[in-house]
Amino acid sequence: MALNASAIPGYVTGTWKLDPTHSEVSFSVRHLAISKVKGKFEQFDATLVTAENPLDTTLEASIDVSSINTNQAQRDQHLATGDFFLTEEHPHMVFRSTGIREDGDDMLIDGELSLRGVTKPVTLKTEFGGVTTDGYGQTKLGAEATTKIDRTEFGVNWNAALEAGGFTLGNDVTINLDVQFVLQAA
Numbered sequence: 001m002a003l004n005a006s007a008i009p010g011y012v013t014g015t016w017k018l019d020p021t022h023s024e025v026s027f028s029v030r031h032l033a034i035s036k037v038k039g040k041f042e043q044f045d046a047t048l049v050t051a052e053n054p055l056d057t058t059l060e061a062s063i064d065v066s067s068i069n070t071n072q073a074q075r076d077q078h079l080a081t082g083d084f085f086l087t088e089e090h091p092h093m094v095f096r097s098t099g100i101r102e103d104g105d106d107m108l109i110d111g112e113l114s115l116r117g118v119t120k121p122v123t124l125k126t127e128f129g130g131v132t133t134d135g136y137g138q139t140k141l142g143a144e145a146t147t148k149i150d151r152t153e154f155g156v157n158w159n160a161a162l163e164a165g166g167f168t169l170g171n172d173v174t175i176n177l178d179v180q181f182v183l184q185a186a
Contacts, residue, residue, distance in 0.1 A: 057100055
């Protein structure tokens with residue numbers, strides 16, 4: 001699919017704010033080399049500015065890392081410490097897009113992710129869900145995106161050796177976004 005405004009049903013330009021009640025930011029990381037631990041962030045915000053040319057669209061997002069929820073309070077408290085997020089000094093993970101491009105049927109959003117005082121380039125593989133009007137007359141845009149980061153590149157180095165070999169945590173963290181945006185009045 002060519003990424004141009006006429007090829008996207010319902011596409012409109014404007015500023016869109018995240019609808020947090022219909023959005024989720026989750027992650028997974030290999031645990032004990034045999035399974036994955038999953039969690040989500042409860043507080044996050046994002047602004048999307050759609051342009052005449054969809055490839056000129058911009059995205060900025062911020063995640064409150066202290067809002068992490070892995071369904072285990074003791075682990076969540078450990079994740080807030082200097083072993084992981086160091087939330088007292090770096091309370092937010094921030095993403096700012098630097099460009100959008102097509103790769104075959106995929107839409108890729110390139111950007112910079114800042115976590116724990118380190119900024120690195122990342123690419124979000126994105127699936128555009130569409131644009132519609134809800135029962136309250138609000139114009140909504142939906143999308144899903146995923147990326148994988150190496151946590152050690154952001155200074156998140158804690159690990160523990162396992163008796164049988166290997167380590168407690170894998171380095172790769174998959175981040176998944178399932179988001180809805182609301183078009184703001186001009």
